[in-house]
Amino acid sequence: MLTDHVTHHPLDLTAPPKSSTQAGTAQDSRATAGRPPNVKAPVRSDLGTILLHWTLVIAIFVSLLTGLRLSADAEGAWFSKLFEPILPQGEIWTWHYVSAVFVLGLIFAYAAYMSLARLKRRVSSKKIVVLTLPASNKLRIAAVNVIAYWILFAAVITLSATGVLLYMGYGGIWVTVHFTAAVVVLTYIGAHVVLHYCYGGLEQLLRLFRPQTLRRFPGMARHPLAIATALGAVIIAATVSLDFGTRSDLVVAQADALPTLDGNMDDALWQAAEPVFVRTQQGSNLDGVGESTVEVRAVQVGDKIAFGFRWQDPNRSLKRHPLVKTEDGWRMLNNRADISDETAYYEDKFSVAFSTNDVFGGGGATHMGPKPLGDKPSALHGRGLHYTTDGSLVDVWQWKASRGGMLGKVDDMWFGAPVEPNEAQLAGKGRYSAGYSSDDGKAFYVYNYISDPETHYHGTVGVRRLPIDYEKTVALMGNIDLSVEASDDQGSQWWMFEEESVPYSKEKDAEIPVGTVLPGVLIQGEYSGNRADLEGGSEWQDGYWTLEVVRDMDTGNEKDLAMKDGLFMWLSVFDHNQTRHTRHSRPVRMTFK
Template sequence: MRQRKTDYGTIILHWTFVAAFAVALVTGLRIATETPDRTWINWFDAVLPRDSVWIAHMQAAVVLVAVAIGYLVYMLRSGLGRRVQLDKVRLRGLFGRGQARLSAVIALMYWIFFVTMFGLLVSGGALYFGFYSGYDVAMLHWVGTWVILAFVVLHVLTQYKSGGISQLLRIFRPAPLPAPPPRLDAVELLGLLAERSARLPESEGASAPPEVSSHPLQPRAETRRDRTDEPDPAPRSHGGPSRSRNPTLQANPFLVAAAAAITGASLLVATDRLAVDSVQIRRINPADAPVLDGDTSDRAWRGVRPFSLLTGEGGNFDGKGETRIAIRAVHDGTYAYFLFTWEDSTRSLKHLPLVKEADGWHLLHSGLQAGDEHRYNEDKFSVLLTTSDVTLAGGRTFHPGPQPVAGAPATMSGRGLHYTASGYADVWQWKATSGAIGWMDDTHFGPPLDPTPMQAANVVPYKGGFAPDPGTASYRDNFTVEADTSGGPRRSRLIAPLRLPKDVAATTGAMGDIDLDPNHGESEGARWFMTEQDSVPYSTSIDARIPTGTVIPGVILGGEFSGDRADVRSAARWASGHWALEVKRRLDTTSQFDVPIKTGIFMRVAAFDHSQIRHTRHVRPIRIEVE
């Protein structure tokens, strides 16, 4: 039996697509492990990549775009469009039998594949460039991946059905591209018909119709013995000399397709590099420096054009997981000032509150034990500064997987860890309750740290290389949690609160209208913390006087920030569904854990809606330019 073969252009494009999609698939699955309801993907942890996941994913995406362009050009130039042509004849074949139906099904599957791949590339581009970052686009990207996988399985099965193992093996057997059929020339057709009419035997009479082949330009089936082995004469124009058909020199279709693919991919990469997102830090007179009070009406902000970007794939935010963040920045030669504003429909201050019940105090939470509290937490905002040209999210500061650090404890949430291979990335964290008295916690990502005894025992989550800068903070939790947390997934028994209110009525009044629904925000002026001045250390005698049903804050504020941890001052205000956060820091703190604010460094921002770690994100970095 003659071996079936496939043109080499199709084979090259086919296997290039397979390789690129395989890389995009495994890296995409690793990225998807960061979605809380998809931690089941960690079952395949052993075969999923661990390093440079985002970088490899985007590189594979560029190759897929190139293959898509190349395939389209190749099909047009080679005349192979009939392979996937979905016309009326093929559609009618869906209601037929045998090979007609199979051919129609294969063609229909190809078009489902084309549409799905287009959706994957468009949704991926929207997420990458930040045009749209909501759950629906991410879900489109997720569903499209599984449609492509289903297509791969069905593609193999239908190809086997159409021609057996020989049909499957043809993708490994290259052959030259068959010449396309000649174009239909009307003048040549008329000349051919006239020539045939002139050759008819006189005995057949003038009324006999001429014999015409199925395609006028295909070879004729001669029956006369003296013509059996002779080639067909060249068609002639009527009454004139012979002329050649299609004299135009045709370029190799695969080379044209490859050139188009490389050009398209190069333009995509160049556009990405040239269209860098940047924030201008305009210079102002020190007398015009903004006052840190969360008020956006300062003179310094009036003439500054904000940089706006859409961040997504976070937690909450009314179920969309996205928010738009605007950034303004100025400096006076010594200090840099930032104004961050973002959308958040609720002012969430309920950070792990405590409720007294008949059997004692309980902590309200939903995922604290795994380090993934996403209900009873305060609103937060984070800024990352780095000197590295980190062109993709998580390229050097985040490592996905349930155990990214070999020999260290596995993550209790099943998600990845922040750390660097060397050096430090500067991280600022503002917290709506814990940072209420004027500081943004100055922290950093560095090389992985040794686990503490509590982390090694899986009592508290291991944090990789995420740690505060040296110094002290003015806040702490108002509780300690037992190692045996058998109190249920929502509430766990505490040993005891660390401090109790001096005046229960006054503390309750300061908390405003107490609504324990985590999706409901707090009123203006409400505070969900206690200070050391309005609280006392826990004692059973004081506890006995507090009635059942009392709610007290889970945060204690006392003292001030100190050391490197106190480098960033801030103030925030919430109004009309928006947070406004003003921040101040020296351009250069001289700390090894801080990044000097100067032209050429890169920034990332993230917003948290009453969530511990489920923050929004953007893929492309923001370049800082200091005037």
């Protein structure tokens, strides 16, 4: 990117005229070299510049393309989606982080090389003065190119700094700054090519494919490329070492009795457990910033393990797809339920994933893009799928506020190898979840609505059951405020038990007035099988959810991971949304006292 553009001195505006003797000597040398007189030698660049340039170009392109893929996943993204046809799919996180580290190392290497090889004149700000003087177009283009270089430097430094912040869990405004810097770099690439072409045509562009020996200057280091490369390698190694050396360890304490599962974490045993705080970000809602810090504690009691989680959530959201009676029938409130990407009328959720490896993307189980599995269907929302490719298992615990979460249940699930799709999924009429599934057994929740195959939740829906006493059911829901960000009352019940209801009938429906709101979730039966391995207690207060969970250290189930030293954890907060949870890059490692 930083090839020689113009003269040897930053303020040389014209070249001195050659004497007839010099001209004759030049012609003789060209003839000796086998070139006809008056034919210029092709322009070239030194080998070090060429190697560093193209290595940096590759690293930046990988970083940009993978970054645009991640950016395209954001709610409301449009610019990144313009590049959809060329964006990579699959396990993007590792490629993005590794390329970013290489960009950082190469920046230092390039800067060192220019200094050691006495090539700093290429980016000398003194060249910009040409724009204020009478000068040729070529010199003006060279000056503009120097300005572009410094804009690139600022953008790459901003990208690196904000990338570190995002990696450490700081989101919000830094996501926007990071994206803006990436757009600047992307714009620079096009401008860079155009400026070089305007300066010297195709020959100027081809010089980066024509190496030559580096010209010697007074004060130049003997081996500038080797020294610069070594410095870049040291920067990369130091960055990786710093990352792994500063990751959080969750130390599992020992106790004699299990906590009371009431969602308070006021038992004495929790005070003996050292907390870990994990910043998560880039989720939907959460007061528009998408950030939530999660506190985690863990205690072993014999053959049981207890976890305490506390996370920020500005409102208590229980109304998962409520039903509203209208003049033309029942409607289920939603914004994108048809593509399994609800971000409005949904319950709060929380998820913790355990893996035996620390691969980025939740143990390598997150694959981005509209169709990461080429021979299988895409997700309905087209954002990606969860599955593993190495035969490993990610144990997933998911707390769902209105689907048993407030009743002491936590769903036991997993990510594994992708399953074969059924006919409905192949036809795009069913949700394909790849390697995401629940443990064997049964949950006790079902949905109290039946989708119309034509309107897909955007018209009227069928209703499975109606309340025996609708006024009592409505009263249990507390103050009914259907605004998206409204916090539902403490003690309110946005689900309906089977014994409180009867199968749908027109006669029963006629008793219920237009405008009535009913829960969209039915609770019937009991949790059973391995899906019932987890017990929990939860409570929301003053902008925080608290969840306590207990499970056997080793359930013996092949879809569960035994709790032991060296497990890695990832945490996700869902603020009344279906899939757009918060995330963090660095896993938490579990250790036992």
